[in-house]
Amino acid sequence: MIKQKDGFQGQQSVVLPPMVVEIAEKDELVSSLFVTDIGYYPNATNHYRERKLAINQYILIYCVDGSGWYKLKGKEYQVVKNQFFILPAGEPHIYGANESWTIYWVHFRGDHAAIFADGMQTPQNINVALNSRIRDRISIFEEILSTLHSGQDIEDLRYASSLLHYFLASMRYLGLYRRAEGTSDTIEAAIHFMQENIENRITLQDVLDYIGYSQSHFSVIFKKKTGESPIAYFNRLKIEYACKLLKETDLKINQICFKIGIEDPFYFSRLFSKTIGMSPTEYRLNTEECTKLKNESK
Secondary structure, X not given: OOOEOOOOOOOEEEXXXXXXXXXXXXXXXXXXXXXXXXEEEEEEEXXXXXXXXXXXXXXXXXXXXXXXXXXXXOEEEEEEOOEEEEEOOOOOEEEEEEEEEEEEEEXXXXXXXXXXXOXXXXXXXXXXXXXXXXXXXXXXXXXXXXXXXXXXXXXXXXXXXXXXXXXXXXXXXXXXXXXXXXXXXXXXXXXXXXXXXXXXXXXXXHHHHHHOOOHHHHHHXXXXXXXXXXXXXXXXXXXXXXXXXXXXXXXXXXXXXXXXXXXXXXXXXXXXXXXHOOOHXXXXXXXXXXXXXXXXXX
């Protein structure tokens, strides 16, 4: 069996150099909770990691697609989509994908790290619900990643530390994070489900199962309210999110494909061009040119 530690298509990661970690350890604010390594592995086939020697970091792995497993203290656990776990510091462990999984992961340390990790060694559920706010949580993670990718001075570390508190709290205190009221409107609930699964490969049947409607009835009322079929609407949400990533990040086109749940870059390009009227590359170039002109006019 092939075992792969990293190098997956579309992956993103940041590993802080020892010098930066030392700065984090000595800062009064950052030392409470800070990232040492962070990343996103989409469709990580044959992913496998074994640490026979314990490390001094907690490791959170959040599975958003596929499934995997991990061994800790002689016991094996299975992990499926919409579950996370935190491996304790100071314990040897093994983990990997059953075949393939998409995961967000972060290594963290600090004086308060144990508080967030306590009781999280077994798989924890984060299922989609009317008030689940999964997309919000992913946005926090992405901001930590982009912050540390762009810079690693003390202000970057302090900001990333503050975001990490919020990210871990959204999992540790799930009920409080989800306290906002949901909606009883069927179409709004369906759209919410689509938004929460923007980077997953869901089908119309997944949406129907979530709201409990038949396809014929749901498609009629959905199009009546939105003017589009459910699939066309979901694809448009994906392309709108792709536009945001093209404008606001330096992610490569193939990385953006995975971020919106599309594995084929050619299909993504066709869908993008059909929806927006230009290719993803042209869109990014036009956006950059507009930004340049605005700056020059100031």
